[in-house]
């Protein structure tokens with residue numbers, strides 16, 4: 001079986017061949033500059049030492065320090081972090097950020113650890129990779145199963161080690177080594193909103209180019225976590241009609257497809273109370289399940305809406321369901337939610353799909369602003385952050401839209417070629 005890194009390289013090589021990029025240069029670019037693999041022995045104070053493995057893949061730093069998340073998951077592997085670091089290199093180039101691409105991880109199911117054990121492991125990981133990270137070298141961020149609390153432990157440990165080693169750098173530069181920290185501990189106001197907000201900036205740009213009006217566009221969103229939730233809020237505020245949302249337990253929409261815009265703040269409140277969105281049909285200030293219809297996540301993807309926003313998992317639109325997709329626009333907010341085959345099929349049918357490396361780049365753009373804020377020893381307000389993200393995302397969209405027109409191709413190929421041209425220059 002071919003691994004995920006080999007598959008990813010193949011797909012990028014195919015695109016680069018089609019657009020006649022130098023194949024030797026592309027092949028050399030695809031390999032990461034360095035993959036650090038570390039052993040992390042942890043004494044959990046129960047008399048036993050457990051040994052974990054961790055990684056940090058530093059793919060490319062031509063445009064700036066390596067940048068990318070650190071995940072904590074039982075399926076983390078060398079190939080996975082290599083692949084994700086390659087995507088980060090392309091994503092940062094698409095968003096025109098002064099960053100390269102990196103990704104790291106620890107192999108463990110965090111649910112098997114107590115909070116104290118997770119803290120110990122996170123701190124030990126930082127000790128193990130200390131020499132290869134830094135605000136001008138490699139800047140880790142949160143990813144699957146890592147949150148502001150973990151990033152705070154990590155940055156705190158980084159400061160501790162720096163002091164032990166008598167590193168003579170101002171504290172703010174040491175904090176700039178990690179992003180995704182909590183707002184109260186040198187993090188960024190607006191970082192949690194950044195990805196969903198950035199996705200809506202892209203959607204607004206797209207509908208404008210297509211000559212459509214937000215108020216005429218119905219939207220279904222799969223995933224109501226950090227990304228989907230804020231996407232729903234900002235899209236609704238911008239006048240779009242969010243008519244269906246889902247979480248892992250199912251989805252909610254109107255009973256007879258006479259779509260009415262959901263009252264998103266009320267859906268959020270209802271989900272907080274009930275624990276699921278499937279019981280929350282909230283429109284015009286009231287939640288009334290008799291008018292709503294709980295549906296499955298599969299049905300949500302096949303609704304006759306204008307815009308589909310997969311914001312949960314990878315590969316949810318694939319060979320099996322691609323013929324049933326009715327939306328005319330898809331915004332890839334999750335990483336890799338539309339398979340290659342489905343992307344080609346739907347594009348040929350006239351569906352406009354904004355690829356993940358453009359659509360969800362608001363997240364890394366937020367990280368960039370946090371890093372900049374720490375380096376400049378400032379504290380930005382949430383409105384300032386969102387304004388900066390808006391400017392960067394609009395510019396990125398414009399670049400990729402024009403590239404697609406020049407190359408006469410779709411936005412995924414245009415993004416990849418645009419990034420490669422910059423990185424191979």
Ligand code: NAD
Pocket residue numbers: 195222223224225226227228246247248249297311312313314333334335360361363364
């Ligand atoms: P999250 O954990 O906050 O939320 C995930 C949501 O998906 C939850 O609502 C969960 O219930 C739902 N979900 C899980 N399994 C599902 C299923 N089988 N069907 C439908 N829904 C399901 O995660 P997030 O931070 O919102 O990230 C979502 C996606 O966006 C991921 O692919 C992530 O890699 C990507 N992404 C996130 C960021 C970020 O800044 N958070 C940045 C870029 C990309």
